Amino acid sequence: MIAENLERIRTSIERCALSCRRNPADIHLIAVSKKIPVAAIRQAIACGQQAFGENYIQEAEQKWLELDGAINLHFIGHLQSNKAKIAARIASVIETVDSLKLAEALNRHLETFDRTIRILIQVNVGNDPNKSGVLPGKTEELLRQVGKLPRLQVAGLMTIPPLTETPEATRPHFRALRLLADEMADKQLFHDSQHVELSMGMSDDFEIAIEEGATMVRIGTAIFGSRPAGV
Numbered sequence: 001m002i003a004e005n006l007e008r009i010r011t012s013i014e015r016c017a018l019s020c021r022r023n024p025a026d027i028h029l030i031a032v033s034k035k036i037p038v039a040a041i042r043q044a045i046a047c048g049q050q051a052f053g054e055n056y057i058q059e060a061e062q063k064w065l066e067l068d069g070a071i072n073l074h075f076i077g078h079l080q081s082n083k084a085k086i087a088a089r090i091a092s093v094i095e096t097v098d099s100l101k102l103a104e105a106l107n108r109h110l111e112t113f114d115r116t117i118r119i120l121i122q123v124n125v126g127n128d129p130n131k132s133g134v135l136p137g138k139t140e141e142l143l144r145q146v147g148k149l150p151r152l153q154v155a156g157l158m159t160i161p162p163l164t165e166t167p168e169a170t171r172p173h174f175r176a177l178r179l180l181a182d183e184m185a186d187k188q189l190f191h192d193s194q195h196v197e198l199s200m201g202m203s204d205d206f207e208i209a210i211e212e213g214a215t216m217v218r219i220g221t222a223i224f225g226s227r228p229a230g231v
């Protein structure tokens with residue numbers, strides 16, 4: 001089932017990219033494997049999937065060890081500074097940096113591991129007081145600060161939009177993230193402001209996100225099926 005699901009999603013991504021005149025190769029599929037057992041991850045790896053998204057740091061570490069570090073791990077959950085050390089050791093990309101404190105903790109641990117990684121700044125595009133992410137109006141300041149940390153390459157922005165009734169209703173949030181990224185890129189605030197990553201879009205709305213400029217889509221349910229409840 002995982003093989004068929006992956007195939008179907010890759011096809012949808014490609015079709016969607018072509019229909020909005022984008023290069024399908026510019027859109028990266030992150031398979032979100034939170035709460036999904038390692039056996040299923042291995043099946044996805046066997047189908048050529050390399051990038052996996054995990055939300056919980058201990059779970060991520062356990063799986064990463066079981067898989068001998070042979071995955072490209074995107075950390076996509078809320079990260080506390082006191083867990084930064086594990087993330088700094090195992091993650092290829094940390095998509096959820098939203099404070100200078102966290103960025104500094106990551107930078108410090110990366111230094112000791114002698115690693116440099118790509119990160120994304122998580123933006124709270126919905127200005128939702130209960131959500132993590134930096135507010136749009138504070139993003140420039142954070143980018144300027146984090147951009148000085150030598151072990152972090154700020155590759156772009158990520159967002160988790162507010163829950164909406166229909167997938168189409170997320171479009172303005174995706175568009176807002178892209179416009180913010182364009183504005184920040186004009187000010188050269190990314191590691192490579194010519195190639196800015198935008199991580200947005202999940203199982204229900206990834207096609208809309210691609211139309212709005214996503215370069216990373218984070219898809220769980222549509223690949224692995226529904227996650228066990230209450231874990």
Ligand SMILES: *Cc1c(COP(=O)(O)O)cnc(C)c1O
Pocket residue numbers: 032034055076077160202203204218219220221222
């Ligand atoms: C769980 C999760 C996803 C994947 O959601 P699906 O609806 O299962 O595709 C994507 N991004 C984040 C941040 C998540 O926590």
